[in-house]
Amino acid sequence: MERRAFIAMLGAAGVTVGLAGQAGPFAAAAAAADGPPAPDRAPHQPFMHGYDAAALKRWSPESDPHARYLRSRVPLAERIAPFAATQANPKLATAPQLMNLSFDYDNSFFTAFKYNDTFARRLLRFWQYSDLYGSWHGMPTEGSPVDKPVHGLINLPNPAYTDAAHRNGVRSLGCWFWPRDGAFSDYLEQRADGSFPVADKLIEMAGYFGFDGYFINQEATVSEQDAAGLMKMLKYLRAKAPAGFHLQWYDTIMVNGRLSYQNQLNSRNAPWIQDGNTPVMNSLFANYAWNEERVATSRETAKKLGLDPYKVAFLGTENEKYGFNPPYDTRLIFPEGQPARTSWALFGSHFAWDRYPDRENPDAQAGVFRRERQYWSGPNEDPTRTGRTEYMPWPDEDDGKGRDENNPKKWDGVAHYITERSVIGSFPFVTRFNTGHGRAFYVDGRRASGAQWNNASVQDILPTWQFWATSPGTPLSVDYDYTTAYDGGSSLRISGELGPGNPTTVRLFKTRVAVGGGESLRLTYAVGRAGAAALEAGLIFEDSPEEFVWLRAGKAGPHGWHTRSFALGRFKGRTIAAIGLRVSADRTGPCALNVGELALLAGGRRMRVDRPVHFTVDAAHVAGGSAEVFLSWRLPDSGVWYYDVSRLRADGGQEALGRIYDEVFYVKSLKRADRERSTTLQLTAVAPDGTRSAPATARLSWPGANVSG
Numbered sequence: 001m002e003r004r005a006f007i008a009m010l011g012a013a014g015v016t017v018g019l020a021g022q023a024g025p026f027a028a029a030a031a032a033a034d035g036p037p038a039p040d041r042a043p044h045q046p047f048m049h050g051y052d053a054a055a056l057k058r059w060s061p062e063s064d065p066h067a068r069y070l071r072s073r074v075p076l077a078e079r080i081a082p083f084a085a086t087q088a089n090p091k092l093a094t095a096p097q098l099m100n101l102s103f104d105y106d107n108s109f110f111t112a113f114k115y116n117d118t119f120a121r122r123l124l125r126f127w128q129y130s131d132l133y134g135s136w137h138g139m140p141t142e143g144s145p146v147d148k149p150v151h152g153l154i155n156l157p158n159p160a161y162t163d164a165a166h167r168n169g170v171r172s173l174g175c176w177f178w179p180r181d182g183a184f185s186d187y188l189e190q191r192a193d194g195s196f197p198v199a200d201k202l203i204e205m206a207g208y209f210g211f212d213g214y215f216i217n218q219e220a221t222v223s224e225q226d227a228a229g230l231m232k233m234l235k236y237l238r239a240k241a242p243a244g245f246h247l248q249w250y251d252t253i254m255v256n257g258r259l260s261y262q263n264q265l266n267s268r269n270a271p272w273i274q275d276g277n278t279p280v281m282n283s284l285f286a287n288y289a290w291n292e293e294r295v296a297t298s299r300e301t302a303k304k305l306g307l308d309p310y311k312v313a314f315l316g317t318e319n320e321k322y323g324f325n326p327p328y329d330t331r332l333i334f335p336e337g338q339p340a341r342t343s344w345a346l347f348g349s350h351f352a353w354d355r356y357p358d359r360e361n362p363d364a365q366a367g368v369f370r371r372e373r374q375y376w377s378g379p380n381e382d383p384t385r386t387g388r389t390e391y392m393p394w395p396d397e398d399d400g401k402g403r404d405e406n407n408p409k410k411w412d413g414v415a416h417y418i419t420e421r422s423v424i425g426s427f428p429f430v431t432r433f434n435t436g437h438g439r440a441f442y443v444d445g446r447r448a449s450g451a452q453w454n455n456a457s458v459q460d461i462l463p464t465w466q467f468w469a470t471s472p473g474t475p476l477s478v479d480y481d482y483t484t485a486y487d488g489g490s491s492l493r494i495s496g497e498l499g500p501g502n503p504t505t506v507r508l509f510k511t512r513v514a515v516g517g518g519e520s521l522r523l524t525y526a527v528g529r530a531g532a533a534a535l536e537a538g539l540i541f542e543d544s545p546e547e548f549v550w551l552r553a554g555k556a557g558p559h560g561w562h563t564r565s566f567a568l569g570r571f572k573g574r575t576i577a578a579i580g581l582r583v584s585a586d587r588t589g590p591c592a593l594n595v596g597e598l599a600l601l602a603g604g605r606r607m608r609v610d611r612p613v614h615f616t617v618d619a620a621h622v623a624g625g626s627a628e629v630f631l632s633w634r635l636p637d638s639g640v641w642y643y644d645v646s647r648l649r650a651d652g653g654q655e656a657l658g659r660i661y662d663e664v665f666y667v668k669s670l671k672r673a674d675r676e677r678s679t680t681l682q683l684t685a686v687a688p689d690g691t692r693s694a695p696a697t698a699r700l701s702w703p704g705a706n707v708s709g
Contacts, residue, residue, distance in 0.1 A: 040116065040117070040118065041111065041113070042668050042669065043621065043623075043628070044621045044628045044630075045113065045666065045668060046065075046069035046113070046114065046666055047066065047111050048111070048112040048139055048156060048158065049065070049139050049140060049141060049142045049144075049152070050138060050152025050153070050154060050155045051141065051152040051153065051154040052141050052150075052152045052153060052181070052182055053187045053189075053198065054186075055141060055152065056153075056154065056187070056197075056205075057189075057197045057198065057201065059201050059204070059205060061208055065142060067209075069630075069664055069666055070156070071210050072157075072160075072162035072166065072209060072210030072211060072457075073163070073210060073635065073662050074163040074164075074166040074167055074457075074661055075166060076169065076171065076212065077169045077423040078169065078423065078425065079169040079421050079423050079425075080421075080423065080424065080425040080510075080511070080512035081512060082094035082419065083542065083545075085546075085577070086545055086577050086578045087419055087420065088383035088384045088386075088465055088468060089384070089415075089419075092417070092418075092419050093339060093340055095310045095340070096333075096334070096340040096342070096343050096344060096418060097131040097310055097314070097343040097344075097418075098129055098130050098131055098343065098345070098346065098414070099132040099133075099134065099283075099285060099314045099343070099346065100129075100130040100133050100345075100346050100349055101133075101134040101215065101345065101346060101348075102134070102135070102136065102347075102349045103135065103137040104157065104158030104160075104161050112139070112158045114158065114160045114457060115160060115454060115455035115658065116453070116454055116455075116668070117451060117453055117669065118362075118452050118453075118454060119362050119437050119439045119482070120359065120360045120361060120362045121437060122353035122368075123164075123435060123437055123459065124349075124372075124456070125369075125435055125466065126376040126377075126466065127164060127462075128168060128464050128510075129415065130165075130170045131343075132170065132171050132173060132246060132248065133157070133161065133162075133165045133170050133171070133173065134172075134175060134215040135156070135157035135172075135175050135215075136175050136347075137155060137175070138151045138152070138155050138175070138177050139151060150180075151177075151180055152180065153176055153180050153187060154174060154175070154176055155174060155175050157173060157174050157211050158456075159210065159211075160436075160456040160457035161456055162211050163456065163457040163458075163459075163661065164456045164457065164459045167459070168421075168423060168461060171213065171246050172211040172212050173213045173214055173246060173248065174213070174214045175214065175215045176214050176215065176216045176217060176218070177217045178218050178219060178220050178222075179219070179220035184222050184226050185226055185229070187233075188233055190229075190232070190233070194236075199233050199234075199236050199237040199240065200240075202237060203240060203241055203242070206245070212245060212246055213241070213245045213246035213248070213282075216234070216247060216248065216249050217250040217252065218230070218249075218250070218253050219250065219252045219259065220252075221253065221257055221259045222253065222257040223257055224256050224257045225257075227253060227254075227256060227257030228255075231255065231271070231275065231280065234247070234272075234281065235275070235278055235280055238279050238281065246282045247280075247281045247283075248281060248314070249269075249272045249281040249283070249284050249285070250284075251263065251265075251269060251284060251285060251286045251287040254269065255271050261287040261289070262286070262294075263286060263288065263290045263291075263294055264290055264298045265286060265297070265298040265312065265313045266294075266297050266298070266301050267301065269284065270301055272284070274305050274307065282311070283313070283314055284314060285316055285345045286313065286314065286315045288317065288318045288326075288327070288347075289327075290315050290328055290332070291328070291332065292332050295315060295332050295333055298315060298341070298342050299341045301313075302342075309341070309343070310340070310342065310343045311343070312343075313343060314342065315333055315345060317344065317345065317347065318347050318348060319346060319347065319348040319349055320347055320348020320354075321348065321405075323351050323355060323405025324404075324405055324406065324407055324408045324410050325404050325407060325410040330344070330412060330417060333417070334416075340417070344418065346414070349375060351405075352368065352371040352372045352374075352375050353371075355405075355406070356368045356371060362452065365482075366479075369479070369480070371408070374408035374411065375408070375414065376414045376415060376466070377413050377414075377415050377465075377466055378408075378411070378415060378416055379408040379411060379413065381466075381467070382467065382468060382469075383415040383420065383466070383468060384465075386412055386413040386415050386416035387413070388410055388411055388412050390407065390409040390410050391410065420464050421510075422464055422509065422510040423461065424461065424511040424512070424513065424600075425511070425512045426513060427600050427601060427602035428600060428601050428602050428688050428689040428690075429461070429509075429511070429513070429599065429600040430460075430597065430600075430601075430641075430688070430689060431460040431509075431597070432460055432485065432487040432488045432597050433463075433480060433485075433488075433490055433491050433595065433596070433597075434459060434460040434487065434490055435459055435460075435462065435480055435488075435489065436454065436458060436459030436460075436489070437452075437453060437454035437456075437489055438452070438482055438485065438488065438490055439452050439483075439489070440452075440485075441488070441489060441656040441659075442487055442489070443487055443644065443656055444487060445486050445524075445561040448646065448654060449656040453489065453658070455659065455660070457661065457662075458659045463508045464507075464508065464509050465507050465510075466478075467506065468507040469494075469504055469505070469506045470505050470507075471502045471503060471504045471505065472501065472503070473499075473502030474496075474497075475502065476495060476496040476498060476502070476583060476591060477494070477495055477496050478493070479492075479493055480493065481594055484526070484594060485596060486524050486596020488659075491595060491596045492594065493594050494583050494594075494595070495591060495593065496590075496591060497588065497591070498532070498533060498584070498585045498588070499585055499588030499589070500585065500586060500587070500588070501588075503583065503584035503585075504583050504584075505538065505581070505582045506582070506583075507578060507579075507580040508578075508580050508581065509578065509579045509598075510577070511577060511578060511600075512575060512576075514576075515571045515572055515575070515576065516572065516603065517572035517603065518603020518604060519568045519569075519600065519601060519603050520566060520567050520568055520601045520603070521537055521551065521565070521566045521568060521598075521599070522565045522598075522599040522601055523535070523565075523566075523597070523598055523599075524563045524564075524596040524598075525553065525561070525564075525594060526562065526593070527593050528591070528592030528593065528594075532555075532585050532587065532589050532591060533583050533591045533593050534552070534553075534554060534555050535554070535581065535582070535583055535593060536550040536553060536581065536583075537551045537566065537579070537580075538550050538580040538581060538582055539551070539571070539576050539578075539579060540578035540579075540580070541571070541577060542574070545577055548580060548582070551566040563597075579600075581595065599689070599690065601689055602689070606687075607688060608639075608687070609685045609686065609687040609691055609693040610639075610685065610693060611694040611695070612643065612683045612685050612696040613633065613634050613696065615631070615683045615696035615697065616632050616633065617629060617630070617681070617700050618630040618632050618664075620670075620700055622702065625671060626669045626670060626672060627669075627670045627672070627700065628669070628670075629666070629667040629670050629700060630664070630665075630666055630667075631645065631664065631681065631683070633663055633664075633696065635662065639687060639688075640685045641686050641687055641690075642659050642686050643683055643686070644656065644683070644684045644692075645657045645660070645665050645681065645683055646681070646682045646684070647679055647680065647681055648679075648680040648681075648682055650673060650676075654682065657670070672702055677701065677702055677704065678700060678702060679699070679700045679702070680697055680699055681698045681699070682697055683695060683696045683697075683698070
């Protein structure tokens with residue numbers, strides 16, 4: 001829908017004009033990003049949609065198109081206790097939280113796929129700073145026409161993002177956005193027994209799809225009667241929701257139904273958080289025009305309610321519109337030398353990708369990645385050297401002149417205010433530095449597919465610090481490398497001019513792992529220049545947080561991947577608080593070193609993982625020489641990290657088709673080999689320590705045999 005038409009529709013629905021003369025903050029962003037479904041969707045490819053009142057009330061997994069293929073199955077990981085000594089900034093307080101409200105990845109704002117076949121897509125590599133992740137955009141309802149989409153009140157978070165969030169200990173929220181077509185009162189139906197059908201379905205859907213609550217954006221005036229009904233329903237929803245369920249209210253309507261942004265938590269919007277002694281929502285996302293007085297009021301209002309300001313009050317920053325140079329100084333929330341006043345909320349962290357001019361060019365992604373590092377780690381792309389280097393005060397109203405939204409020097413970096421978190425608290429821990437997309441796919445050091453792909457669902461736990469590299473000279477550069485990988489789509493590359501004067505230490509992971517005596521550390525790496533670079537793995541222990549203990553991997557030749565294991569028995573009784581690497585050389589020259597895997601492994605035998613059972617081709621839709629294929633198997637309660645799906649080639653080799661932690665998988669395009677009558681598909685389970693099971697097999701018959709669809 002065109003921006004003017006969208007704003008006109010909002011005005012008719014009662015939405016007031018907000019900041020900078022535009023429709024309400026979220027509405028304006030929606031108008032800018034509206035568009036038809038992604039053109040690269042295959043005819044039967046599962047994609048997400050929105051839900052109106054009727055769809056919510058009749059919802060069931062069985063009747064919802066593609067629901068089975070759009071679930072998050074990764075449980076929410078527990079984060080380790082804070083340990084200031086290993087923080088990038090040890091003085092930074094750990095209590096303030098962060099909400100990251102952003103749209104899910106892919107190239108169409110309103111069409112979300114769990115995974116797809118392109119590399120140049122927006123993902124997130126910085127989960128370690130967020131406590132809550134909220135999807136925001138809205139989606140057309142099922143069967144809505146492409147040219148005139150009708151959007152539902154509810155959109156679910158992309159399940160791949162939920163998987164990645166959960167793997168990093170972040171709660172994932174769906175989104176409620178009003179105004180939409182239809183009568184708002186339809187959502188407020190209450191049965192004779194006191195229950196609310198829509199609220200019951202919201203809880204049921206979150207449980208089925210595997211996410212943790214909702215961001216409620218009631219961004220339009222409603223009647224006083226409807227506002228009272230909404231308050232009643234939200235109280236019911238909060239009371240009935242399971243433990244850990246989170247509801248966040250956006251600073252919108254008053255209890256009388258009138259839209260009035262307060263830009264703070266105060267007595268006027270506090271009833272949406274706690275009405276008298278009755279809990280309603282868990283937290284508030286305050287609109288953006290806060291100042292020193294409003295920040296103080298937010299803190300004091302939370303305390304008057306008997307609530308923790310860091311758990312309740314999230315003051316918002318608008319990056320979607322203003323990029324690196326938003327109005328309203330974050331230093332009002334985090335005054336230097338004083339405790340933080342409240343927690344923080346971000347809207348539009350996706351701008352680093354979305355507003356990059358060449359974002360869909362696979363060869364231009366380095367620019368996107370740099371912007372992302374500048375946003376999260378600060379303009380120096382280093383969480384130990386955060387803080388803006390230029391500052392221009394903003395007037396309350398800006399005419400657009402002098403706006404410098406693409407200049408990261410005007411942005412402090414999220415890491416300037418929010419401490420890094422970690423979930424690495426036990427053995428085993430394995431990472432291949434797989435960011436969740438690639439220009440090829442690798443398994444055990446072998447290039448198993450040359451096809452592009454993206455799937456945040458199987459993103460590894462990535463380095464806590466991106467990137468913290470130190471040296472007595474000029475440190476080597478650190479980045480992800482998509483030209484080679486050991487497993488997945490990327491590896492970690494440490495490169496540059498290396499010599500005796502600049503050995504480089506790279507701190508990678510914050511941990512809290514107690515060594516019992518039989519454990520080991522495993523490192524897989526490749527060196528691009530024979531005999532030039534020596535690699536060491538470094539451990540920092542809680543009882544001596546100022547120094548590394550180095551484990552020397554030695555030098556390796558330039559051909560292929562090399563694996564080195566280190567017994568940790570001599571550290572029995574100590575707790576590993578951080579892990580890093582050091583690269584050094586005794587003579588000067590170019591260095592290019594790739595790290596393909598870093599693993600902390602438990603003692604004893606490798607983990608056992610059974611061959612998958614009930615591996616089945618459920619459907620195959622054949623068109624010409626390729627097929628869309630739907631697969632399923634039985635997912636056990638535990639013991640599996642992920643599943644690899646592959647095809648058996650005529651020469652006996654395997655071609656990777658995808659990776660997932662689920663009991664279903666969709667193959668977008670299985671190519672038929674020359675004169676092939678059937679294709680053997682394989683499913684391999686992988687344990688948390690990387691141990692692979694024996695493969696299960698299923699057979700797809702091509703035309704002339706049994707083919708469904």
